Amino acid sequence: MKDSYRKWLEDQKYSDSTIAAQLHRVSKVEAAYGSFDEHFKAGTLQSIIDALQYSSEDERRDLPNPSKLVFDGNIRNNLQSYKNATVRYQKFLNGWVRGMTHDTSEDYMSEDVDVETNNQEISQKLSLERDMQAAIRQNIQSLDEDLIIVDDGAERSVFSGFIDITCENKLDGSLVVLELKAGKADSRAIGQILGYMGDLAEEEPGREISGILVAHEFDKRSRSAARVVPALKLVKYQINFQFSEEK
DSSP, rough: HHHHHHHHHHTTTTOOOHHHHHHHHHHHHHHOOOHHHHHHHHOHHHHHHTOOOOOHHHHHOOOOOOSSSSOSSSSHHHHHHHHHHHHHOOOOOTTTOOOTTTTHHHHHHTTOOOOHHHHHHHHHHHHHHHHHHHHHHHHHGGTTEEEEOOOOSSSSTTTTTSSSSEEEEEETEEEEEEEESSSSOHHHHHHHHHHHHHHHHHTTTSSSSEEEEESEOOOHHHHHHHHTTTTTEEEEOOOOOOOOOOO
């Protein structure tokens, strides 16, 4: 299964270093808890994810590492990375595609086209969102020169789903949630990113949380909603074509 998982990670356009890190973390957790594939078949994979939980309150109380994993360094940061890798593998087994949310089909659904056309549009938009994410990860300063990426090259898992990119503002240490949408973002995208921000605030008490929603355009409801959420910024992207002659 590991070969197919590597292929899946490649198809989701993760960088080579991120793929290597994800495979390493999966292997380390499996060495301690057993095959993910077997746990998935038995319906016990979630128990491993639960065993890798370590909250800010646990850290404040200086509780010991609750897992079977042995490592050096910060307990919460390490377990967060191993939990993310485990959740990502679970998503792979469930047929998840990077960029997909629970209501992706509804987000992109059009009543005026047939199912096959809809599926093609969804696939194209998810592919564009993966390309956007890869481009922003390579040059986060193009979005905001004060941001640094702090999610080890892959989406951070929170209760509501996966955060596209998690950043830290190097000026004040606040955390920034980046959510990327191909095409037009509507009010559901606002609800999605606010959910991620709320999850992160719960996981990181005491830290200021803000969000940046990136899309080609925004409908009126999303713009209206953002006006009353000071911690949320809407950013439009543009695609510039460059051409070169090939003989």
